[in-house]
Structures are given as C-alpha cells and as structure tokens.
Amino acid sequence: MTDRPGSRTALAQVLPERTWTKDEIEAAAPLAPLPAGIQPVIAIRDLHKGFGSRKILRGIDLDVLRGETLCILGGSGSGKTTLIRHLMGMLKADVGTIQVAPAPAVAGMPSTEAGFELGAANEEQLATWRRRLGVVFQGAALLGSLTVLENVGLPLVEVDHRPANEIYERVVEALRRVYLPAQEILHLKPASLSGGMRKRVGIARAIIQRPEIILYDEPTTGLDPVTVSGVNELTLDLQKKLGITSIVITHDLEAAFTIADRIAMLYRGRIIAIGPTEEFRHSPNPAVQQLLTGSTRGPLTEAYLQGTSES
Amino acid sequence: MRRFSGTNTGELITRYARDGGTTVLSTTGRTINRQANAAGRALILFLDAMRAVREVAGSTRQLLRQIEHSGFGSLLVLSLIAGLTGMIMAVQIGFTLSSYGVADQLGGLIAITFCRELGPIWAAVIVLARVGAAMAAELGTMTVNEEVDALRMMSIDPVRYLVMPRIVGLIVVMPVLALVANAVGILGGLAVASGQFEQTSATYFQGIQNHLTTGDVVSGLVKSCVFGAIIGTIACDRGLTTSDGAEGVGRSTTMSVVFNVIFVLIADLIMTWFIQVPLKVVTG
Ligand SMILES: Nc1ncnc2c1ncn2[C@@H]1O[C@H](COP(=O)(O)OP(=O)(O)OP(=O)(O)O)[C@@H](O)[C@H]1O
Ligand SMILES: [Mg+2]
Numbered sequence: 001m002t003d004r005p006g007s008r009t010a011l012a013q014v015l016p017e018r019t020w021t022k023d024e025i026e027a028a029a030p031l032a033p034l035p036a037g038i039q040p041v042i043a044i045r046d047l048h049k050g051f052g053s054r055k056i057l058r059g060i061d062l063d064v065l066r067g068e069t070l071c072i073l074g075g076s077g078s079g080k081t082t083l084i085r086h087l088m089g090m091l092k093a094d095v096g097t098i099q100v101a102p103a104p105a106v107a108g109m110p111s112t113e114a115g116f117e118l119g120a121a122n123e124e125q126l127a128t129w130r131r132r133l134g135v136v137f138q139g140a141a142l143l144g145s146l147t148v149l150e151n152v153g154l155p156l157v158e159v160d161h162r163p164a165n166e167i168y169e170r171v172v173e174a175l176r177r178v179y180l181p182a183q184e185i186l187h188l189k190p191a192s193l194s195g196g197m198r199k200r201v202g203i204a205r206a207i208i209q210r211p212e213i214i215l216y217d218e219p220t221t222g223l224d225p226v227t228v229s230g231v232n233e234l235t236l237d238l239q240k241k242l243g244i245t246s247i248v249i250t251h252d253l254e255a256a257f258t259i260a261d262r263i264a265m266l267y268r269g270r271i272i273a274i275g276p277t278e279e280f281r282h283s284p285n286p287a288v289q290q291l292l293t294g295s296t297r298g299p300l301t302e303a304y305l306q307g308t309s310e311s
Numbered sequence: 312m313r314r315f316s317g318t319n320t321g322e323l324i325t326r327y328a329r330d331g332g333t334t335v336l337s338t339t340g341r342t343i344n345r346q347a348n349a350a351g352r353a354l355i356l357f358l359d360a361m362r363a364v365r366e367v368a369g370s371t372r373q374l375l376r377q378i379e380h381s382g383f384g385s386l387l388v389l390s391l392i393a394g395l396t397g398m399i400m401a402v403q404i405g406f407t408l409s410s411y412g413v414a415d416q417l418g419g420l421i422a423i424t425f426c427r428e429l430g431p432i433w434a435a436v437i438v439l440a441r442v443g444a445a446m447a448a449e450l451g452t453m454t455v456n457e458e459v460d461a462l463r464m465m466s467i468d469p470v471r472y473l474v475m476p477r478i479v480g481l482i483v484v485m486p487v488l489a490l491v492a493n494a495v496g497i498l499g500g501l502a503v504a505s506g507q508f509e510q511t512s513a514t515y516f517q518g519i520q521n522h523l524t525t526g527d528v529v530s531g532l533v534k535s536c537v538f539g540a541i542i543g544t545i546a547c548d549r550g551l552t553t554s555d556g557a558e559g560v561g562r563s564t565t566m567s568v569v570f571n572v573i574f575v576l577i578a579d580l581i582m583t584w585f586i587q588v589p590l591k592v593v594t595g
Contacts, residue, residue: 085460088460088463088464090460090463127466130463130464130465130466131466133464135461135464137457137460137461138457139456139457141456141457141458141460141461142458142461143453143458143461143462144452144453144458154465154467155465155466155467158369158465158467158472159465159466159467205461209465
C-alpha cells in the first residue's frame with residue numbers, strides 16, 4: 001500500500017504543519033448543512049451527560065439521515081455506549097435534546113404520529129420508538145437461561161405473539177444471515193457458544209423484528225476476519241435492500257471505511273470531526289489523524305496521561 | 312505522646328461532639344435516608360409486579376420454572392432444620408411440662424409454635440438465603456450484562472417478564488414449604504416425645520387436637536405468603552438496581568440477604584401483634 005490513509009506524507013500534502021491548541025482539537029465540528037428538504041431521523045443538539053462530577057458528553061451535535069450508515073469512532077471510555085444509550089431512551093440527558101422523526105409511511109399503514117423529543121417522550125412514544133430500533137449490544141446481552149432459538153425469537157414470542165413455526169423459520173433465517181449454523185446451535189444456551197458466536201446471535205436478535213434503525217455497539221470486536229467481513233456485508237446488505245439506517249460504533253477503522261457513508265469521531269465528549277468517508281480521512285484534526293495512523297504520540301494518548309475527567 | 316490537660320480533653324470532647332458527632336450522625340442519617348428510599352423503591356416494584364399479575368397467563372412457563380427452582384431445592388435442608396428444631400423444642404419443653412405433670416400437652420405446644428411461628432420463619436430463612444440470594448445475583452448479573460436493557464429495547468417489561476413470576480412463585484411456594492416445615496417439626500417433636508418421655512403418638516396427637524386451631528394454621532400460612540412477597544421483592548429490587556459489574560453483583564446479593572432478614576422479622580412481629588394475637592383473643 002502506498003497511500004495509507006492519513007499517513008505522514010498524505011497528511012503533509014493536505015495541510016502545512018502547525019500546532020493545534022487543546023481547545024481547537026476538542027472543539028465540536030460544525031453540523032453539516034442538510035440537503036434541501038431532508039429531515040434527519042435523529043437530531044441530537046447540545047447533548048450533555050455526566051455521571052457524578054465526571055462529564056462524559058460535553059455538547060454533542062449530530063444528525064442521522066434516513067438510510068445512511070454512520071460510524072462513530074472513539075477511544076475506549078470516550079462515551080460511545082453512553083451516547084447510544086441516550087438514543088435507546090435508557091439515559092436522560094443533563095442538557096440538550098434528541099429529536100426523532102416519525103416512522104416513514106408504509107403502504108397501507110400511514111404514519112400518523114408526529115416526531116418527538118426523546119427526553120420528554122411518554123411511555124407510549126418511547127415504546128413506539130424502541131419498536132423501530134434494533135440494538136446490537138456490546139456484550140451481546142443474550143438471556144442466559146434461554147436457548148439460542150428462544151433468545152432470537154424472544155420478541156416474536158413475547159411481543160408479536162407469532163405462531164411457533166413462523167418463529168422457527170424466521171430465527172433460522174436470521175441466524176443464516178449472520179453465518180451461523182442454525183441447526184447446530186438452535187438448542188444451545190449462550191454459555192456454550194463462543195464470544196463471536198454470541199455476538200452474531202445478538203445481531204440476529206436485533207434484526208429479527210425488521211427494525212427501521214439498527215444501533216451496533218462494536219459489532220465486530222472479537223470476531224475473526226471472515227466473520228467481520230460477513231457482518232460488514234450484512235450491514236451494507238440491510239442498508240441496500242431494506243433501507244435500514246445504521247449507527248455503528250466501532251474501533252475497527254477498516255470496517256468503518258468499508259461500510260460507512262459518514263464517519264464521526266467522538267473525543268472528550270464532543271464530535272470533533274464528521275463527514276463523508278473521504279472527507280473524514282483528510283480531517284486535519286491531530287486527534288483524528290492519530291486515530292487513523294495508530295500512532296502512540298498525539299492528543300489521544302496525552303488525554304490518557306492527563307486523565308479523562310474534566311470539570 | 313501528647314498529654315491532654317483537663318481542659319484540652321474537654322475541648323476535644325466538645326469538638327468531637329460538634330464535628331465528629333455530626334459526621335457520625337449525618338452518615339447514619341444518609342444511610343437511613345438511602346435505605347428508606349430503597350424500601351420505597353421496593354414497594355413500588357411490588358405494586359408494579361402485582362399490576363402485572365393480570366398477564367400471568369402469558370408467563371406461566373416462567374412462573375412454573377420459578378416454583379420448581381425455589382420449591383424443591385429448599386425442601387431437604389428445610390426438613391432437616393425443622394425436624395431438628397422440633398426435637399430440640401421437645402427436649403427443652405418436655406422436662407418442664409413433665410415436672411408440672413402436664414407432659415401430655417407437649418404435642419399441642421410444639422404444633423402451635425410451629426404453625427404460628429417456626430414453620431413460616433424457617434421456610435423464610437432458608438428461602439431468603441438460598442433462593443433470594445440467587446435471584447438477586449441472577450438479576451444483578453442480567454442488569455450489568457445489559458440483558459435487562461435488551462428486554463426493555465424489545466418492549467418486554469422486565470417487571471412483567473422477570474420480577475412478577477419470581478414474586479408470585481415465592482408467594483405460592485412459601486406456604487407449601489411452611490406446611491412441610493410444620494409437619495416435619497411436629498414429627499421431630501413426636502420422635503423425642505416417644506423416645507425420651509415414653510408418650511404414645513395417640514397422646515401426642517390428642518394434645519395437638521386439644522390446642523391447635525385452624526386460625527393458628529391459616530394465620531401462619533398467611534404470614535408465609537407475606538414473607539414470600541417480601542423476599543421476592545427485595546431480591547428483585549436489589550438485583551435490578553445493581554451497578555459496577557461483578558463487584559456490584561456480590562454487593563446486591565449480600566444486601567438482599569441482610570435486608571430480607573430484617574424485613575421478614577419486622578413483618579413477622581407486626582403480623583403476630585396485629586393479626587395473630589387479636590385472632591387468638593377473639594376465637595379463644
Ligand atoms: N452508569 C454509569 N455510571 C457512572 N459512570 C458511567 C456510567 N456509564 C458509563 N460511565 C462512565 O462513562 C465513561 C464512558 O463510558 P462508555 O461505556 O460510554 O464508554 P465507551 O466509549 O462505550 O467505551 P468502550 O469502547 O470501552 O465500550 C466511562 O468512563 C464510564 O466509566
Ligand atoms: Mg462501549
């Protein structure tokens with residue numbers, strides 16, 4: 001490879017060397033203007049969240065567009081999971097809003113509801129919103145007392161009350177999509193699966209209700225390269241065939257550049273860079289460049305040395 | 312070593328009373344406050360679970376699993392403890408009764424004590440230590456592994472799916488366990504009565520018939536249902552409010568046992584005082 005993304009030479013071509021101050025590095029990237037007539041599915045504005053005195057999110061501004069795959073990069077502990085827990089309606093923001101758009105009209109089932117703000121949503125609104133989401137949890141979050149079949153089919157049994165044979169077929173289909181040998185593992189408990197298999201079962205569960213938006217929390221961490229490509233293909237496939245919107249949290253740069261329409265980087269509680277894949281690759285922000293080159297010298301590692309809490 | 316003069320010591324004591332004392336008091340106050348909050352939270356959880364009972368038809372599988380889980384595993388050790396307690400009681404009381412020449416009342420005394428008090432309490436202690444602790448640990452693990460969040464995301468209410476079957480299961484199982492404890496305890500007493508005091512089983516059971524009322528048995532069973540509700544609620548509440556990973560799970564488990572012991576005994580005192588005693592006075 002000659003032109004590695006963000007390698008020193010590539011960088012030098014883009015911008016003259018200059019030093020960035022801490023504030024400049026940590027400043028929030030401006031929101032990109034939306035294409036005319038397009039409403040974001042999710043619009044996050046000035047989102048702040050702290051746990052005790054530790055400020056984890058410090059003013060997140062982010063639009064998620066319908067049908068796009070948005071990758072969010074960020075170091076360990078940078079608040080990626082915290083951010084998507086807000087989108088799930090599991091955490092309430094200290095400051096800021098998350099506006100969600102109504103579900104798109106489907107043939108024969110026009111969308112009547114209006115969009116709403118997640119922080120002020122009532123139980124019913126929250127339930128309809130969650131119904132539109134599929135979540136791939138970081139640790140798969142399968143129920144230990146249920147078999148794979150019961151785990152993946154759980155929402156179909158408990159919420160949709162589908163007949164057993166339909167559930168069986170849909171579970172097998174979902175497992176096939178994540179390259180799992182359905183017949184072999186259907187009746188196993190999660191504890192007897194490998195970590196990577198559990199993760200894929202978690203993905204199968206997330207897609208079984210055919211959600212409109214899928215949140216992936218590090219879907220490919222701990223998977224072998226072949227399965228990683230498989231999961232990436234699955235994400236692309238879901239987007240192309242079903243128009244599913246995906247928000248993917250990942251450490252895996254290659255995966256991000258393969259599947260993303262846009263990439264964002266979360267650093268010290270703010271989105272410091274966001275843009276279409278190529279644009280992101282050429283972001284002059286030293287923190288982004290450090291992430292892309294994988295260098296040990298730069299603002300990312302300094303942050304660890306100084307401690308991440310900020311008052 | 313610094314030597315304190317009288318005034319200095321006095322000052323120190325005053326200072327302690329002012330600073331140290333308030334520190335101790337405010338920590339105690341905070342703890343009490345926190346636990347009062349936890350108790351209120353548990354009460355709300357219980358009410359929510361009772362509201363979810365309407366949907367018990369959809370949760371029969373979980374309910375049966377819980378009943379099986381909590382019931383059978385506890386039977387053996389509960390029987391052992393109840394039998395031994397019955398024997399010990401018979402030995403202790405038997406000699407006193409004999410010296411008054413009323414040894415034939417032994418069966419009645421043991422039966423009343425077990426039905427009103429010991430059966431339900433032993434069942435509660437065994438269940439809160441075995442089943443309650445396991446529940447807190449299981450739900451705690453599910454909470455820190457985001458499994459509970461996953462349920463919420465699938466629009467499955469964790470109270471309906473996880474908590475309600477556990478509480479209802481314990482409410483169903485506890486009276487059965489209490490009955491077993493009663494029976495085994497009474498038989499343990501009989502063993503000592505016939506072995507040590509050469510009583511026939513007819514005399515022993517006649518004593519029971521003379522003294523034990525339906526009210527004794529029923530009020531004891533009511534107590535055990537309440538204990539079941541308390542144990543299930545506190546265990547689930549501690550489990551669902553777990554944070555901080557594996558360490559938090561351990562803490563929740565311990566706290567579940569500690570608070571269950573306290574609340575079961577408080578509830579026992581209240582029910583004895585305000586239900587069993589008036590009942591006895593009315594029915595004679
Ligand atoms: N409920 C909570 N209470 C207190 N602190 C929390 C809580 N949840 C998260 N944090 C803290 O917030 C920070 C960000 O956590 P988060 O899980 O969002 O990180 P992340 O970006 O997902 O990291 P990773 O890549 O390791 O998953 C961490 O330092 C964590 O300790
Ligand atoms: Mg995370």
